[in-house]
Amino acid sequence: MKKVLTIAGSDSSGGAGIQADLKTFSAHGVFGMSVITAVTAQNTQGVFAVQDISKDIIAKQIEVIFEDIDVDAVKIGMVSQIDTINTIAEELKKYNAKNIVLDPVMISKSGFDLLRPEAKDALIKNLLPIATIITPNIHEARAITGMEIKNINDMEMAAKAIFEMGPKNVLVKGGHLEEDATDVLFDGYEINHFKSHRINTKNTHGTGCTLSSAIASNLALGYSIFEAVERAKEYITVAIEHSLSIGKGVGPTNHFYTLYKKAGVLNE
Numbered sequence: 001m002k003k004v005l006t007i008a009g010s011d012s013s014g015g016a017g018i019q020a021d022l023k024t025f026s027a028h029g030v031f032g033m034s035v036i037t038a039v040t041a042q043n044t045q046g047v048f049a050v051q052d053i054s055k056d057i058i059a060k061q062i063e064v065i066f067e068d069i070d071v072d073a074v075k076i077g078m079v080s081q082i083d084t085i086n087t088i089a090e091e092l093k094k095y096n097a098k099n100i101v102l103d104p105v106m107i108s109k110s111g112f113d114l115l116r117p118e119a120k121d122a123l124i125k126n127l128l129p130i131a132t133i134i135t136p137n138i139h140e141a142r143a144i145t146g147m148e149i150k151n152i153n154d155m156e157m158a159a160k161a162i163f164e165m166g167p168k169n170v171l172v173k174g175g176h177l178e179e180d181a182t183d184v185l186f187d188g189y190e191i192n193h194f195k196s197h198r199i200n201t202k203n204t205h206g207t208g209c210t211l212s213s214a215i216a217s218n219l220a221l222g223y224s225i226f227e228a229v230e231r232a233k234e235y236i237t238v239a240i241e242h243s244l245s246i247g248k249g250v251g252p253t254n255h256f257y258t259l260y261k262k263a264g265v266l267n268e
Ligand SMILES: Nc1ncnc2c1ncn2[C@@H]1O[C@H](COP(=O)(O)OP(=O)(O)O)[C@@H](O)[C@H]1O
Pocket: 136, 137, 138, 173, 174, 175, 176, 181, 182, 183, 196, 197, 198, 199, 200, 201, 204, 206, 207, 208, 209, 211, 233, 236, 237, 240
């Protein structure tokens, strides 16, 4: 069985972060493992508190996994602070980790700083260059490049600018634009678009976490970058189409639809 590691924050409400990642891994038939970087007190209405995990225990979690288990892909999500970022970069380099999917989580949908603003430069300097693929949304792409992003053409320009910072592939996600939900991939040679219709729902908690974990799962399973993104886009579209009205706010994506549909025991 392929083994995929998520290095990310815990979302107590189960819709984003580590919890979304592990659900996505299971739905892809890969074995999920986790290194927790921060614990958030969060629900569908917002993030109410965060406790960062110390860099030593983050380093130890990574070490014991890599010393024991062959890791086929790594997804990085919420990394919170400078020490955390530097530790993760050092450890992943030490173990020559492959198939690194970096979701540069910065601000939650409810407006909470999940990455401390002063840590942005460390993320750009130390994590971008080791990423097989980075998956910023429009706001994150703007924060990384300083560019205004209002349409697909701007997304393409931003993808090319981020590529120059060192990752092997860049996927700028278009979930926050108003037209169709189109994501733009640049692999250093060509641009590709992954388009779906815009689904009219408020329940998009965890969409970025789900997409990046699906890409990591597909890379672990041996798909090319193009195929991994194409399949992940199909997965997230179904997960948003069947998203769940759980809680009073922004509900989560639905991992069970794909899973149980495959097994023929759908129980909605
Ligand atoms: N309303 C929507 N309908 C269809 N796809 C969407 C919608 N919102 C987001 N997506 C897709 O979900 C994925 C995550 O995108 P986005 O919401 O931009 O990221 P983030 O969760 O990091 O803010 C992308 O593939 C995007 O195109």
